[in-house]
Amino acid sequence: MSDTETGRNALVTGASRGIGRAIALRLADDGHDVAVNDVAANAAGLEEVVGLIREKGRRSAALLGDVSAEADVEAIVQDAAGTLGRLDIMVANAGIAQVLPLLEVSVEDWDRMMAINLRGVFLCYKAAAKRMIEQGGGGKIIGAASIVAHRPFAMLGHYSASKWGVRGLTQAAAMEWARHGITVNAYCPGIVGTAMWDLIDEKLSESEGLQRGGAIRKYSDLIHLGRVSVPEDVAKFVSYLASPDSDYMTGQSVMIDGGIQFA
Template sequence: MSKTEGRFSGKTVVVTGASRGIGAAIARRFAREGAAILVSANEARVEEVAAAIVHEGGRAASFLCDVTDKAAVTALYDAAEAQFGGVDVSVQNAGVITIAKIEDMTEADWDTTMDVNTKGVFLCCQEAIRRIRSHGRGGRLINTASGQARQGFIYTPHYAASKFGVVGLTQSLAKEVAREGITVNAFCPGIIDTDMWAYNDAAWGKLLGSYEPGELMAEWVRGIPMARAGSGEDVAGLVTFLASEDAAYITGQTINVDGGLIMS
């Protein structure tokens, strides 16, 4: 048995944005370590993630949810409690990005990005705190920020603003709930081999020069000290650590998981 096997037995974990990429990897990792998982996203393929976890012997269910809708968020946590019991860990991972020159960026681009990436984190944290308080045994909130919460990048001012907002929200909530045994932390993934980064490579590549698909990402990866893109499992390792008892004295922090791309 590995030293982490079963460390989340008896725990209920909610993961948003879990239909693919980082969110799906986080959910699978928690399930392997014994947690009951409610995986959520706004697309039906999240059901496949839950089914795969169950097939592998884990406990999981799925729930379609728009994290910008307060009633839907309330229903998400209702479902978690109904199926698995009180929520212990909530991972706010749902996120979107668009890439465009400022003159081409629409108000809708701005509003959607801020609503999902920042308001969605707020609504889920608000509901998760209410549920964790109700059972009185403490808990963990973990929010997905970005390397762009450290340094905004070209053609994505709305995305950078939304992720800087996640860091501020994390710090503020951490101070509010610390004495209740609730920790609130965030993480900043760098270049991770996911569908989102395939979009990023194509969209930035078109605006920054005549890059063929994959060329720009490969160029950026060469600038990472560890000389590789990250994986969802790389991120999941950090997230499960932050959710564990080993991280009981860590709160209000934002941790980079990017192979050394940004050192701060």
């Protein structure tokens, strides 16, 4: 597709690996130009994603910055819109996980989790909405929630709290920005084959007296479709949220979990 056929430009945070990488590449496949963001420590992976997007014939740029810092987020959004010409799609994907019993979560642990997973999404939503309104309105804002925004897991208390926050923020933002033609939705992955879930499995398995891999196998047995998801499963749904097909959908936080049935 040519630029005139799509006219859609996207920004994806936390895009150097995992779900963010898959989302960025899928949006490029859909015909969007895609700016990608991550922290400086992940610069090499981010540049690789930029190269892959350009190989697909789409424009891209690597934008380094910390989503928990307001000045960084404002610069990232400004640079993305400046490089691509405008901003039509914001995917606030960046996030972290930590597995600890609540009695061992320090104030510093709590604050870091909220800074990246919740404040980071808030700052991305806010900066993107301002830009979209300045452009005349319209746009897609999409955030990373989680299965734990619907059903918390033990040992993931502060992570769960941050993702419940994203779910509430998404609903409120959708209500406020609908009059500007902006939709706001979130995706809620279940168990995904990523480095984040490797960490979660390691800690949960240890706490439950299982060998490494045991926790993922335990929860995978509850998935109706019989397998752990891959980042591309999530990217397919984000592709829908970024497309005109979802124009009448807003304020939703949708599970992409293969149908997990908890007892």
